[in-house]
Every structure is written in C-alpha cells, then in structure tokens.
Amino acid sequence: MNGVLTIAATEIRIGLRNRWIILSSLILLVFALILVLLGSAPTGEVKTDAVTVVVASLSTLSVYLVPLIALLLSFDAIAGEIDRGTLQLVLASPVSRGGVLLGKFLGHVFVLSVAVISGYGIAGLVAFYASGGGDLAALLGVGRLIASSIVLGATFVAIGYIASASVRQTGTAAALAVAIWLFAVVLYDLALLGGLLASRDGVFAHSIFPWLLVFNPADAFRLYNMSAINVAATGGNLGGAVGSATPLSGVWAMFSPVIWAVTALGISTMILNRVRP
Template identity: 40%
Template sequence: MNPLSCVHMAQIRAIAGKEFRDRIRNRWVLAVSIVFAAFALATAYFGAAAQGSVGFQGIEPMIASLVSLTIYLLPLIALILGFDALVGERERGTLNLLLAYPISRAELLIGKYLGLAGALTCATLAGFGLAGVAIVARAPSADWYQYAGFVVSAVLLGWVFLSLAVSASAFCASRTSASGIAIALWFFFVLVYDLLLLGALVVTGGAVLGPLFPLLLMLNPADIFRILNIFGPGDLHTMFGLVSVFPAALAQPVFLGLVMLAWIAAPLGLAAWRFNR
C-alpha cells in the first residue's frame, strides 16, 4: 500500500501545529533567532577586522562570510532539531499512543516535519531578517534582493538537513544511534564531501571527473547552497573554492531551487517508506 495514499490535511495540520507550538513554548525559536541575528551582525560589522577595518564593507563580502558561517551552523541546528522526531516518540512510549488515534503514519511523519520546518523557518527568517534590516537599510535595492536570496536559500538548506534528520530518525532504533547518524551526515556533507571531491579531481587530473563535476556538486546540498549565492547580482566567484568553476548555464536559481526541493522530498519519501514498514 502506498504510504501517501490516505493523507488528510486536517490531521497533518494538527500534528504540525502541536510540533510548532512546542518549539515556541520552550523558546527554541527565540534562542536560534538570537544566535542567527548575533552571528549575522557580528559577521557584517567585524568580518573585515583582520584587515584593520570594521563596519559594513559591502554586500558581497558580507554574504560570502554569512554563507560560510551558515553552512556550518544551520545544517547542525536542523539535524539536532529533527534527529529524534520519530525515534524519540518511540523511546518515550508515546508513538503507539499517537498511532492509536485516527491518524496514519504518513500524516504523523509529514505533520512532524512541517511543524519542525515551520519552527526552523521562523528562527531563520527572524534571525537573518532582523539582522538584514539593520545591515542593508541604507544599501541599494540590488543589495536587498541579493540578501533576500541568501535568506531564502538558507531556509531551503535548513529544510534539506531537517529532512535528512527525520529520515535518520525513521531508520534508527534509538536516540543515540540517530544522533550519531545526524552528526555523521553533518561531517560528510559539510566537511568531508568537498575534500573527497577535490582529492579525486587531483588524483585523476580532472580527465575523468571533470565532465561530471557539476553533477557531483549537486549531490551535496551544501554546495548547491553555495552555488545559489555566488551567481547573484554581485561577483562572489573569487570568494569560494570548487563551486567557483560551476558552469553559469546550470546555475539558474529556479533549477537549483528544484534540485533543493528534490533533496527535501527524497529523504522524506525514504522515511515514509521505512516508517510505514
């Protein structure tokens, strides 16, 4: 039976609303918003301190610094937020109680994901949004659009890693193993993947992997996030590494946005299949 064949929006909204309200009550959204805002403001005003200057130095260097920071921080927060979405309910003994209600497993999974995604989105928009108002209030309108594009891409990045976390939660038998998988996913996509790709390119001289390079980059959502932010109104190509040689013809925001949505849907579909079993 298709796990998505009997899905009702009313049940999904109820689960998502409860999950979202729980995060609001425990001040999780407020705490993460403050962290994002503090890091964004500190990066904007003190990012050039090593060169002997402080203050807003322009949108391009600011976004370059924020992209590097966001790639490390946001996936980790998303993974921590979602790794126990299902396995935590199982360990607390509340999963069977939830499934005793007139709700399907797919509705529970989707509702939990949407509730957590809503909380993460609010934290991201509030943190980076408030910082953005303070930073680009007197900047040209082109800078506003570029910063808004960064914020939207950051939201998508958070959704991807939250989807990966929920999928890990569906496959693991304990919170301990789920947390280990979540940390492993963070290390692989944020720290290890590009090193392996660069090493493979050096070893092969680019002859084998060169034509496949754009596809290989799209197998890492963190790289897609970088690409989305270097092909904007400003020129950020020189501020990044591997992604700076990505062909501009493939760096269309709509196309890359669809790839990010596929990255969200695939782990959720895998989680639905596993959870239904």
C-alpha cells in the same frame, strides 16, 4: 489534513516552549552579526556593496549552521517519540503515518524559518543601515539567502527523519545525525577537493566534479548563492567561475536540495511504515 496541521501546530508550540526557536534564532543572529561587523572592513577593496559581502559570508555560514540546526530539530522526531511512548498513541489515532511525518516536517520547517528569518533578517538590516542605506537590490540578496537557507534546512530536516526512523534509540539517532552533518558539510567537500588534486588529466574536474558538487544539497546551496551574488555584483570575483561550469547553474542548483527533501520525506515515510511500535 486536519491531523497533519494539528501535529504541525503542536511541534511549533513545543519549539516555542522549549526555547528552540529563540535559541536557534539567537545563534544565527550572533554569528551573522559577527560576520556583518567583521565583513564591513574589506568592503572598499572588492568594490561591492557591503550587504552583498555580508550575504556571501552568511551563505557560507548557512552551509554549516542551518543543516546542523535542522538535524538537531529532526533527529528526535521518531526515535524520541517511540522512546517516550507517544508515537504509539499518535499511530493508534486515525492519522496516516505519512501524515504524521508531513505534520512534523511542516512544524519543524516553520520553526527553522522563524530562526533564519529573524537571525539573517536582523543581521541583513544591520548591514544595510550600517553601510548607509545603499542598493535595495542588496536587500533582495538577503531575501534570496533567507529563502534558500530555509530550503536547505528543510532538506536536512527531512534527512534527519530518515536517521530518526531507522533507529529505535534517541541516542543512536543523535549520533547518526551528527555523522550526516559531518559527512555532508565537511568530509564531502574535502573528498571532492582531494579528487580534484588527484586527477591531473582534468576528466574528474570537467565531467564528474560538477555533478558531485550539485549532488550535495549543501554545495548546491552554496553554488546558487554564489552565482546569484556573481550576477548582482557585476564583475565581482566573489563566486569565482564555479557557477557557470556546473550542470545546474543559477536557481536550477536549488533543484538539488528540493529533490533531496522530497526523496528523503518519501524514504522516511517508507521506513516509518515498517516501524512496529
């Protein structure tokens, strides 16, 4: 356990030194602030709390940005260390390979958490005070968004390790990470949309589509946040009726990313156990 924490602490230190933490925080903050400022316009029309509108926009932003930041953090974790020769040193010391991955995971998730908390936290507070205080429950929505974004990020950190452990070159790992991101947050949804349009009888829409939607951790994350907003903004139409039609509604939708994270960590440990540095 000592080794795991040592590795985690070193990853955090590296994240601070190479300005990863500050950079990803700034990226999230800038995008979030843009949405806060633009999102304040339509508040009157939808009759919901300004902060809730912001949370809705931010959760859509999260689906794209958080997995990207997570994959950028993790793609180098194994392939890069093999490249540089430091993995051999770590593996020569009495730390298990699973422990090495777990340590990196804790470190990277911490780095990501700092970015999400500071980026969204500041944006949420700005929205809260810009709309003249308002409902405290809306701030709770910001907290929910932050927590679920961290879970989503952790999932893609773990998935990034699979990419990083399966190849030997950092460049290949980077390409693989980009491909994973593109597939999970863009192409997957397009394919689902295509499926919905193609199947006129509704079998796909009723029995397959909801499961496929929850299967993708990014979509599950969106589902959770939208259904949470639906409850908060009584009668609001922000989330549509999607949440109620899925097999895992509400907080249960977050099972998907959690299961993905655990599975991905297991798979990447298995691959790392076979790596012959």
